[in-house]
Amino acid sequence: MKTKLGLLYGGKSAEHKVSLQTALAVIRALDHEKFEIHPIYINVEGQWIKGPQLTGPVENVTALEFSQGNQLSPLSLAPALFQAEKQEQQPLDVIFPLLHGPNGEDGTVQGLLELLNLPYVGNGVLASAAGMDKVMMKNVFAQAGLSQVNYVAFIKSEWEMAKEAAYAEVEQVLGYPCFVKPANLGSSVGISKCTNRTELDAAFGEAFQFDRKVIIEEGVVAREIEVGVLGNDAPECSVAGEIVPKKDFYDYKAKYEDGETALIIPADISVEDYGQIKEMAIRAFKALDCSGLVRADFFLTKDGKALINEVNTMPGFTPFSMFPLLWKHTGVEYPQLIERLVNLAKERHAEKQ
Ligand code: ADP
Ligand code: MG
Ligand code: MG
Structure with missing residues (x-):
C-alpha cells in the first residue's frame, strides 16, 4: 500500500x-x-x-x-x-x-x-522549541558539557531600562568582536558583528526588531564545519562539510541570494577533528532529545578545537542544501533520505502508541 x-x-x-x-x-x-x-x-x-x-x-x-x-x-x-x-x-x-x-x-x-x-517527520516539540531558541539551546549544550563560545542574553525590557549596564556586561564578559543575534530566528536574519560600542548599540536595536530576547556571543575566528545527524534513538553522523563564505560572515544574502558561498564536501579536516565533531554532534542530538534529523554546525579554531555553534532542527532541505549533500556524500541519495525520514517518523510514532 x-x-x-x-x-x-x-x-x-x-x-x-x-x-x-x-x-x-x-x-x-x-x-x-x-x-x-x-x-x-x-x-x-x-x-x-x-x-x-x-x-x-x-x-x-x-x-x-x-x-x-x-x-x-x-x-x-x-x-x-x-x-x-x-x-x-x-x-x-x-x-x-x-x-x-x-x-x-x-x-x-x-x-x-x-x-x-x-x-x-523530524524533531518533536521539545527539541524543535529548544533548538529554535539559541539561549535555551546553548544552556542545554553547556549542561551536556559541550564546548561553545561564551554568551550573554538580555530581554528587551532589561535592555531598555539599563542599556549602559548591558553594554558594560557584554564588554566585560565577551569583549569585541562579538555577535548580536535575535534568540529565535535562523537564516542569519537580524545578526550583526560588532567591533565597538556604537556598533553594539545599533546591533541591539536591530536584533530587538525581530525578537524580545537577544543573545550576544564572543566572536571567534574559525572555520565553519557542519555535519548531518540522522536517526532516532541510534543516530548516525554524515561526513563533514565546510562552508566558506566570501563575505565577513555567513549572512542572509550569502545563504540565499549570492550563491557565492562555497560548500566543500567532504571538508578537508583531520581524522581527529572529524572524530571530535562527530562525537559532539551526536551528544548535542541526544542532549536536545532530537529525532529524525539535525544539522549540527561547528566552529573549528586554528588550534583544532571544535566549538558547537548550533543545531538546526529543520535544516535547508533542497537537493543543493548542505544537509542532503552531506548525506549524498555519505551514500544516501536524496530520494532515499526522504524515505528514511518518513520511516523514522513512523517508527517514532509507533513507539509512542
Ligand atoms: P543562524 O541560526 O541564523 O544560522 P548563526 O548563529 O549560525 O545563526 O550565525 C550565522 C553566521 O554568523 C554563522 O554561520 C557564522 O558565519 C557567523 N557567526 C555567528 N556567530 C558567530 C561567532 N560567535 N563567531 C564568529 N562567527 C559567528
Ligand atoms: Mg540556525
Ligand atoms: Mg547557522
Whole structure:
C-alpha cells in the first residue's frame, strides 16, 4: 500500500520561498509508486490550503501556490475525525513539515500534529522549541558539557531600562568582536558583528526588531564545519562539510541570494577533528532529545578545537542544501533520505502508541 504523505510547506515566515523550492524538489524526488502525495500549502497570511492529490511530477512552484478556495482547518486532518465521520478518504499516514523558522521549526506545528495524533517527520516539540531558541539551546549544550563560545542574553525590557549596564556586561564578559543575534530566528536574519560600542548599540536595536530576547556571543575566528545527524534513538553522523563564505560572515544574502558561498564536501579536516565533531554532534542530538534529523554546525579554531555553534532542527532541505549533500556524500541519495525520514517518523510514532 502507498504511504499517504502530507507535505506541509510555505508558511508565514521569511523562508516561505525556500520552503516552496524544497516542496517542489521533494515532490520530484518521491517515488510515486510508493507515495501518494497530498500537498498542504500555508500561504503568507498563514492560511492552510489543501491542494489536490498529486499523481505526477509538478513543473514549478507556482503550481504549488494554491489560492484560497480550498482553505483547510488544520484540525480537520485529525485521523479521529475521519473515523468519526466514516469518510471514504483515509487519513494521511505521515506529515512532512518542510517549514523553517518560527511557526514551523519551533515546535508549534509539531505540537499541533501531536494533538492530531499524526506521525510527522523530524524533531518533536521539545527539541524543535529548544533548538529554535539559541539561549535555551546553548544552556542545554553547556549542561551536556559541550564546548561553545561564551554568551550573554538580555530581554528587551532589561535592555531598555539599563542599556549602559548591558553594554558594560557584554564588554566585560565577551569583549569585541562579538555577535548580536535575535534568540529565535535562523537564516542569519537580524545578526550583526560588532567591533565597538556604537556598533553594539545599533546591533541591539536591530536584533530587538525581530525578537524580545537577544543573545550576544564572543566572536571567534574559525572555520565553519557542519555535519548531518540522522536517526532516532541510534543516530548516525554524515561526513563533514565546510562552508566558506566570501563575505565577513555567513549572512542572509550569502545563504540565499549570492550563491557565492562555497560548500566543500567532504571538508578537508583531520581524522581527529572529524572524530571530535562527530562525537559532539551526536551528544548535542541526544542532549536536545532530537529525532529524525539535525544539522549540527561547528566552529573549528586554528588550534583544532571544535566549538558547537548550533543545531538546526529543520535544516535547508533542497537537493543543493548542505544537509542532503552531506548525506549524498555519505551514500544516501536524496530520494532515499526522504524515505528514511518518513520511516523514522513512523517508527517514532509507533513507539509512542
Ligand atoms: P543562524 O541560526 O541564523 O544560522 P548563526 O548563529 O549560525 O545563526 O550565525 C550565522 C553566521 O554568523 C554563522 O554561520 C557564522 O558565519 C557567523 N557567526 C555567528 N556567530 C558567530 C561567532 N560567535 N563567531 C564568529 N562567527 C559567528
Ligand atoms: Mg540556525
Ligand atoms: Mg547557522
